[in-house]
Amino acid sequence: MNCFSQRFRRTAPMRGGSRNDLVPSNPPRMNGWSWPPQAFQLVGWLVYSYLAIVSFGIYVPLLPQPWNHVAYALMGIAFLVHFLTHIAAVTVDPADASVRAKQNYSSPMPLFDRTKQPHVIHNLHCYLCDVRVGPKVKHCAVCNKCVEDFDHHCKWLNNCVGGRNYWFFFLALTSAAVGVVLLVVVVLFIFIQHYLNPHSLRTAPQFDGGVLGNTTWLFFLPLAPIKTNSTGLLTLAFITVVLSITCLVLLVHLLGFHLYLFYKGISTYDYVKIQRQKEARSRDIKAENPPDSKAHKKTPEGEHGSVDCEQSSSSCKLDGKGPFTSRLPESLCSEMETFHKASEKENSFHYGTENPTRSRERDVSMMDIKSWKPGDNEEAQSARVKSVVDVPGVQDPLGSSVMTPDDV
Numbered sequence: 001m002n003c004f005s006q007r008f009r010r011t012a013p014m015r016g017g018s019r020n021d022l023v024p025s026n027p028p029r030m031n032g033w034s035w036p037p038q039a040f041q042l043v044g045w046l047v048y049s050y051l052a053i054v055s056f057g058i059y060v061p062l063l064p065q066p067w068n069h070v071a072y073a074l075m076g077i078a079f080l081v082h083f084l085t086h087i088a089a090v091t092v093d094p095a096d097a098s099v100r101a102k103q104n105y106s107s108p109m110p111l112f113d114r115t116k117q118p119h120v121i122h123n124l125h126c127y128l129c130d131v132r133v134g135p136k137v138k139h140c141a142v143c144n145k146c147v148e149d150f151d152h153h154c155k156w157l158n159n160c161v162g163g164r165n166y167w168f169f170f171l172a173l174t175s176a177a178v179g180v181v182l183l184v185v186v187v188l189f190i191f192i193q194h195y196l197n198p199h200s201l202r203t204a205p206q207f208d209g210g211v212l213g214n215t216t217w218l219f220f221l222p223l224a225p226i227k228t229n230s231t232g233l234l235t236l237a238f239i240t241v242v243l244s245i246t247c248l249v250l251l252v253h254l255l256g257f258h259l260y261l262f263y264k265g266i267s268t269y270d271y272v273k274i275q276r277q278k279e280a281r282s283r284d285i286k287a288e289n290p291p292d293s294k295a296h297k298k299t300p301e302g303e304h305g306s307v308d309c310e311q312s313s314s315s316c317k318l319d320g321k322g323p324f325t326s327r328l329p330e331s332l333c334s335e336m337e338t339f340h341k342a343s344e345k346e347n348s349f350h351y352g353t354e355n356p357t358r359s360r361e362r363d364v365s366m367m368d369i370k371s372w373k374p375g376d377n378e379e380a381q382s383a384r385v386k387s388v389v390d391v392p393g394v395q396d397p398l399g400s401s402v403m404t405p406d407d408v
Helices: 039-062 067-091 097-102 166-196 205-210 230-264 268-288 291-297 330-347 356-370 378-390
Strands: 138-140 145-147 152-154 159-161 216-219 226-229
Touching (some): 039 067, 039 216, 039 230, 067 166, 097 145, 166 230, 226 230, 230 268
Antiparallel strands (some): 152 159, 216 226
């Protein structure tokens, strides 16, 4: 035995790693503006700023009239709605009313003792927030506070999404998807028209007079025109389309997921909990029935096959010792099954010593059937089974067994 090739199993908890220790907690966060900001939050604002600048500063002014006015109106509404709802979703405190009533987000939270309470919220009482909560309240580990109608913690907002700010979150998500779709359409239109009819994009007054060549384009019309060439215009258009499509894939996926939650009538937290329960059940089923066990349970076809009666596919079993391996006539199968059921029915009424005559008949019948050979004809097999009742039996003086004539 190579005892040193195996890892030693720890029998005592590591220092500070016991579940019975006091769990420290950080001060709760009021909203998405609480320090420190999340990296996803900063990335989201940078992407929004870039798309807004290239939309209203570069590509929408190049559209021919009256399409540029239509694009200004539609994209302006989408970007403005997203900006306002995004600010609202970040600013609103989704905490439970009892938590907001304390109005104390600066002092540290109490320690949580796992030896006294199994969960942070137990019997509708939060032992970290030290308040009475409702049935749909969950304690967010990131914000470290109880959130009313908890849905999920959004890293893009740096805030929890709950009952108080969910609709702001949903409107921000929808408006962002609509705005990005409009931007992709505008950029693709300009990209195609640049090759088909570039003069249709040079309708601004700054392009008049023949001062500018056909390869010169202007950014940030009409307030601060900046000259560039076709390469710069098309390169920026390609970058914008790639970034917009990436954002659109994420937004549509998230929007479709929340529409699915609307249809099911559940929250994101409920969906995650249901999926974890399904995974746990599947793991339990795999643990109970591993793939190798089925291979061991299967027997070779040539050794243990099912009994094939002449016109029946039922198998005849004796005392749970497995099916016969040869073909039996249907009359013998049915007679054996009837005999076996009758004996079980009669023995079910005897909880102590069973009926000696019936026990003798069943034992002798089992011995006689086990001695059956495939070469016997059907009449000999039936006569052998029916002759069981003619075999005499002698009762043991103690009444606990049946003796054969040879034993006497």
